[in-house]
Amino acid sequence: MKTPNPARRSEQSRRAILSAAFDLVAESGYAKLTIEAIAARAGVGKQTIYRWWPSKGAVFIDAFLSKTSDEEGSVALPDTGDLGADLRLTLRAVVDEYNDPGLDTMTRALTIESLGDPAINAEITTRLLEPHLEATRERLRSAQRAGQVAEDADLSVAVELLYGPIYHRWMLRTAPLTHEYADTVVGFALRALKAA
Amino acid sequence: MKTPNPARRSEQSRRAILSAAFDLVAESGYAKLTIEAIAARAGVGKQTIYRWWPSKGAVFIDAFLSKTSDEEGSVALPDTGDLGADLRLTLRAVVDEYNDPGLDTMTRALTIESLGDPAINAEITTRLLEPHLEATRERLRSAQRAGQVAEDADLSVAVELLYGPIYHRWMLRTAPLTHEYADTVVGFALRALKAA
Amino acid sequence: MKTPNPARRSEQSRRAILSAAFDLVAESGYAKLTIEAIAARAGVGKQTIYRWWPSKGAVFIDAFLSKTSDEEGSVALPDTGDLGADLRLTLRAVVDEYNDPGLDTMTRALTIESLGDPAINAEITTRLLEPHLEATRERLRSAQRAGQVAEDADLSVAVELLYGPIYHRWMLRTAPLTHEYADTVVGFALRALKAA
Amino acid sequence: MKTPNPARRSEQSRRAILSAAFDLVAESGYAKLTIEAIAARAGVGKQTIYRWWPSKGAVFIDAFLSKTSDEEGSVALPDTGDLGADLRLTLRAVVDEYNDPGLDTMTRALTIESLGDPAINAEITTRLLEPHLEATRERLRSAQRAGQVAEDADLSVAVELLYGPIYHRWMLRTAPLTHEYADTVVGFALRALKAA
């Protein structure tokens, strides 16, 4: 087993590969993504891909993450003091993201990869999902301090009360995801969480 | 376009194909499932598969459904009058199913197929998911009549309040699925839904 | 190891493959011959080649043999009674063949294959070379009966006395192959073989 | 086009490369020889090989020649006055060389290279073959002076009368190469060449 020397890695090729992978998925969907197509589009030898990534899934995840890492960091929820308003704003934004055809394609591709490999799942969860959940938890903690949320409420479950229904509806396509739906979910959650 | 005559279809081959598909997924995972392997294992010509199914995903779904169709029908929730107890019982059972390694593998395979093709998604949703959701809705309706649930509560959202968090946690593997978790979810849901 | 069923073999593909292989060698030389190019030129899947031949060398030999098998059979030497004249005619013809650029390319390609694999060497020797040697031996036997060749002469060596020098000069390119050269070789051979 | 400065060439690397090339052919045959393997075995960068040799064939030829150049020079045939005895001795030695498995492998490898490239062929012929032919011609010239060989005999052809049959039999593997065979060839040649 040869372990290549990262110091000699071509930054230009790396970028071209990630770009190509991302664009190809956007154009034709993840199911039709092939290593050969990535290499061809990137103007790169296949070996250069195999040298640095174990699978096309890994390439795509890197591609996705490097596209989104720019906006990372600013995941804090608004905190106006009005918990309901803040959550409605947040969940409406989430709904909008799920409804964006481009993001929808990408997220479903990511999900397929996650399903097949727990390691990839952990990677994605840690880097993409967890920050958002933590930000939401933080907002709820703030509300807890303000006495708007029961002191003994399990906030890890609370965030799932908010995102779970939306995720369920998006994944299983049981019904359209609308702003009204987001509002309804927030309404239920507030009643479930509010101090007695 | 040839439309084969279902009357002449070999029941023996059909069964062998579904059996082979199911077993192969159980043994090596859905990602490694191939039409050729199914045909070989079933002692069947490839054409016989292509004649009756449009894709390997369709074969697998049929295989899965025919395995589970035996227990179908009895999807009604218990109705003891104690809504909380009935829901806890139900959600604990759901959690147990998700924790079963065999079912976990199969359900994730099914999910991969759903993600790639909305038609398959619809099929699965209609045949597997919807009956359970409807049964749950029916139990909530009964509770509504008994005044335990607010009259104006949207029951379609209500069921997602119950199943969404569990689904979210199972899919994204953010934390273990336990009976306590099921109980907590039910607790939140009851508070959210109860009549004012 | 799967042994394919020759009864189902596509005669059309077989011919297209042999034709393509032959033409490609004629155009670009044996060193540049690839299985992929043969498949592409023949309009055939690579697997169809790998199914029926173990290597590109084997394909090429088949191609060469099928091109030349038409004229096979008529390998008898002339027998006018004048041994010298008959041999001169024959060796001049051999020299002409070696001097033909197309045949030269093909024969050198064949030789490269022979050198690498004794099995291929045996195949080529038996099917192409041996008939000519035998025909020559037969002519010498006739001359022996006519008292023009020593009774105790070893005819197997005698034919090598005729073809060996020409082959040596062709292979090693030490000097041009001419009709005069052929005549000189025949002259020496006649003196070596003639009855005492 | 870079022309490297031979003065700065590393003699140690040169020797390691030739040694590696020679040994690799001895171990696995010429067909499996690769530049990468030579470089790895020699502990040398690939570029060092490409800098000084145009192809793997050139490397191998150099390797072969440097192995055999030690014994070069002493290519004169014995001249005891008995032409037959001297030639028999010489051709028996040639036969022994051809029968040596190590030399056989090397010589066939050399021949493959020669076939593909006339320039290499010329190089090999000039450096390895021609000296032997000339030595043999010289011995025949001596015999000519002694009246044992016809004055008008073409000695260039005469040597091919000796080596041609042996080369033919070795290359085409039509029959085993033995001392008796060498003697028979010499016998025929003497009759062909002797003064009238």
Place this chain on the structure above:
DNA sequence: CTATAACCGAGACGGTACGTCGGGTCTTTTA
């Protein structure tokens, strides 16, 4: 009670993509 059409097992076919090997070039670091 055939005969004739369909499904069936088998598997060859033209293809696409795989993951690997090696070719020859180029760049970085060391001596």
Place this chain on the structure above:
DNA sequence: TAAAAGACCCGACGTACCGTCTCGGTTATAG
């Protein structure tokens, strides 16, 4: 500034499956 190291682009390798297409052979209605 040659050499070692090795990443790079590229082309071909031989394999796995794809989905289509014949092949007999074996039912199972329809004349």
